Amino acid sequence: MISPCLLCSAECCKNLYITVTAFDVLRISESTGRAVGGFAEIYPLKLINFDNETVLECWDGKYPAEYILCIKSHPCFFLEGGRCTIHDFSPCVCRSFPKGVDGRFKTRLCPIPAGFLFRVLGTNMPRAYAEELDCYKETVAEWNRGKGKVKDCMEFLLKKTKARIKS
Ligand code: SF4
Ligand code: SF4
Incomplete structure (x- = not known):
């Protein structure tokens, strides 16, 4: 399928926070040879396109605060x-x-013809990614039950996700 994004100059990649799962992070690290800390971060929640079930609650000083796992953004690191x-x-x-x-569909950043094509053709998220997202949400829920410190969150997410990949 020809991508409607060919009609655009990567506006979403330049302007949005790119939220990811720990599966995404591990896949990108393995494929690029980059250390996770070089391109991904646990970032304070200030996002416009997030899924509530991927919000991480971490202790940050005296109070718990909300964070999200994302690619270093504005523009996207990649x-x-x-x-891309x-x-x-x-x-x-x-x-x-x-x-x-x-x-x-949230097409405010898309050129009008691209937004129209997306509504007609749909998007192409692989089924396996949808399954990973569900699995990642379970890991996030597990973290949120314990609410650790923000500095420990990335290691927890990666460790749990590696264990899920192996099992
Ligand atoms: S057309 Fe929309 S989805 Fe595609 S790159 Fe542009 S803003 Fe992003
Ligand atoms: S990973 Fe690629 S497609 Fe996704 S926001 Fe970054 S540059 Fe755009």
Whole structure:
């Protein structure tokens, strides 16, 4: 399928926080040879396109605060010369965008013809990614029951996800 994004100059990659799952992070690290800390972070929650079930609650000083796992953004760390450098293994959210987690299209950043094509053709999130997202939400729920410190969160997510991949 020809991508409607060919009609655009990667506006979402430049302007949004790119939320990811720990599966995405491990896949990107393995495929690029980059250390996770070089491109991903646990970031304070200030997002416009997040899924409530992926919000991480961490102790930060005296009180718990909300965070999200994301790619270093604005623009996305992997955008170079207007192109995605990890196209073959780009994150779940990039495959599903501009369809939001509520199933509705959020095309305010898309050129009008591209937004129209998305509504007609749909998006191309692989089924396996949808399964990973469900699995990641279970790991997030487990973290949120314990609410550890933000500095320990990434290690927890990666360790649990590696164990799920092995099992
Ligand atoms: S999803 Fe929309 S905003 Fe993002 S690159 Fe494609 S057309 Fe542009
Ligand atoms: S990973 Fe690729 S498609 Fe996703 S936001 Fe970054 S540059 Fe865009």
